Amino acid sequence: MNLTQYVDQLRQELAVAAEAGGQEARALAERLTAPLESAARLTLLNALSAAAEEITSDLAPGSVDVRLRGLDPEFVVTPPPSAEPFDAEAEYAALMAVKPPAPPASEVPDEGGTARINLRLPAHVKARVEEAASRDGLSVNAWLVRAVSAALDQPGSGPGATGGRREARGFGGGFTGWVR
Incomplete structure (x- = not known):
């Protein structure tokens, strides 16, 4: 203007x-x-x-x-989120090519206390998380809890699994990480 x-x-x-x-x-x-x-x-x-x-x-x-x-x-x-229903399961499966997410945080049984962590995300990832949470009608925190729960419920995931884990030893130490 x-x-x-x-x-x-x-x-x-x-x-x-x-x-x-x-x-x-x-x-x-x-x-x-x-x-x-x-x-x-x-x-x-x-x-x-x-x-x-x-x-x-x-x-x-x-x-x-x-x-x-x-x-x-x-x-x-x-604009406000569209009033048309959003199929979060299908969208998540299409984007991540993994099994559908766990039920929303409101449907996950509360196992007692909560813990706070600081999570640093690249700006472009944060924007995608906010967009996905908005589409699902959830807060960013609830969406992240649901996504982490879904990732942990997948077979072969988590620290004890070895399916996707790769270790490399080289000069001066080692590197550990997850590869998809």
Whole structure:
């Protein structure tokens, strides 16, 4: 969205108002328009952000964000998830070429306490996880619990399995990892 036309319109309105005050007022208005341009842009951005916030509250769980690119804002609209049913089992199986995932975390029996871990993901993987969780109507945490549970329930997975494990010994030590 180009704010220049609105700032120029404000400048023109200030000049028209200054005409009524005579030559001194006109000169003062001309000197004030340059410093007021950034203040006018900031005020317009604040108004646009407030409008986007109001729209987001009506659109929830979708959202509208205002992002600044250079001097001009742009709107980013994230629509609410589609109302059509999503076959998570088929999608997961197609993407991962493995057995369907374990039932959602809400259906997994609670075995007592929970533990907290920090998980660092590459940005592109995090975006895919968030997208998949959103499609399934789950929080990222619930989706990750379900995915880990599904991976652990697969035969031949986990630390005690040797099916996919490869070890390499070389100069200065060894390397251990999992290969698909």
